Amino acid sequence: EPEVTQTPSHQVTQMGQEVILRCVPISNHLYFYWYRQILGQKVEFLVSFYNNEISEKSEIFDDQFSVERPDGSNFTLKIRSTKLEDSAMYFCATQSQWGNSPLHFGNGTRLTVT
Amino acid sequence: GENVEQHPSTLSVQEGDSAVIKCTYSDSASNYFPWYKQELGKRPQLIIDIRSNVGEKKDQRIAVTLNKTAKHFSLHITETQPEDSAVYFCAATQNYGGSQGNLIFGKGTKLSVKP
Numbered sequence: 001e002p003e004v005t006q007t008p009s010h011q012v013t014q015m016g017q018e019v020i021l022r023c024v025p026i027s028n029h030l031y032f033y034w035y036r037q038i039l040g041q042k043v044e045f046l047v048s049f050y051n052n053e054i055s056e057k058s059e060i061f062d063d064q065f066s067v068e069r070p071d072g073s074n075f076t077l078k079i080r081s082t083k084l085e086d087s088a089m090y091f092c093a094t095q096s097q098w099g100n101s102p103l104h105f106g107n108g109t110r111l112t113v114t
Numbered sequence: 115g116e117n118v119e120q121h122p123s124t125l126s127v128q129e130g131d132s133a134v135i136k137c138t139y140s141d142s143a144s145n146y147f148p149w150y151k152q153e154l155g156k157r158p159q160l161i162i163d164i165r166s167n168v169g170e171k172k173d174q175r176i177a178v179t180l181n182k183t184a185k186h187f188s189l190h191i192t193e194t195q196p197e198d199s200a201v202y203f204c205a206a207t208q209n210y211g212g213s214q215g216n217l218i219f220g221k222g223t224k225l226s227v228k229p
């Protein structure tokens with residue numbers, strides 16, 4: 001079964017540094033999402049992306065965050081200047097173009113900001 | 115915006131017993147309600163979902179019920195097994211066109227099934 005692939009699996013960075021989290025969607029999927037999960041808490045929606053633009057974002061997704069699909073395959077989440085509270089598991093999820101299809105989550109990137 | 119409440123936060127059952135997890139949602143426009151199972155350190159995995167045009171859906175030992183009037187939905191697991199032990203999340207969203215929109219998750223229920 002095709003999978004959503006995320007890299008790296010674990011990223012450690014210092015406060016104030018920029019990080020880029022990468023996701024390779026399932027090949028025929030057109031809708032892309034980022035979610036985050038702080039340790040022991042619920043999964044929270046960050047942003048949805050379709051047709052090369054953001055379609056919806058949550059209040060968590062402030063100016064420090066950005067997403068893009070630079071080469072038509074990778075889907076990236078950039079955090080410009082990381083804060084301690086950005087430490088979390090970040091999940092990419094993708095969805096096909098067919099109506100009512102489910103989300104497929106990647107294995108996540110654990111981001112640790114020190 | 116949508117708000118999803120989930121209860122209980124922890125649930126311990128004996129193997130073979132049934133487990134029920136309940137969620138309420140606030141936005142009457144929500145029409146898609148998936149349930150995810152998350153094992154420690156792993157991705158959330160969809161186990162069952164229901165749309166607002168049906169009241170109940172069953173898949174082997176797992177069933178979900180939806181009461182649109184009361185705005186609540188429940189997950190039922192029968193004949194529980196130790197491998198059912200995990201954190202279960204409910205979620206709700208509006209489904210428009212091909213997109214699920216954003217999923218608003220509940221806080222999760224940690225299910226422990228004791229052999």
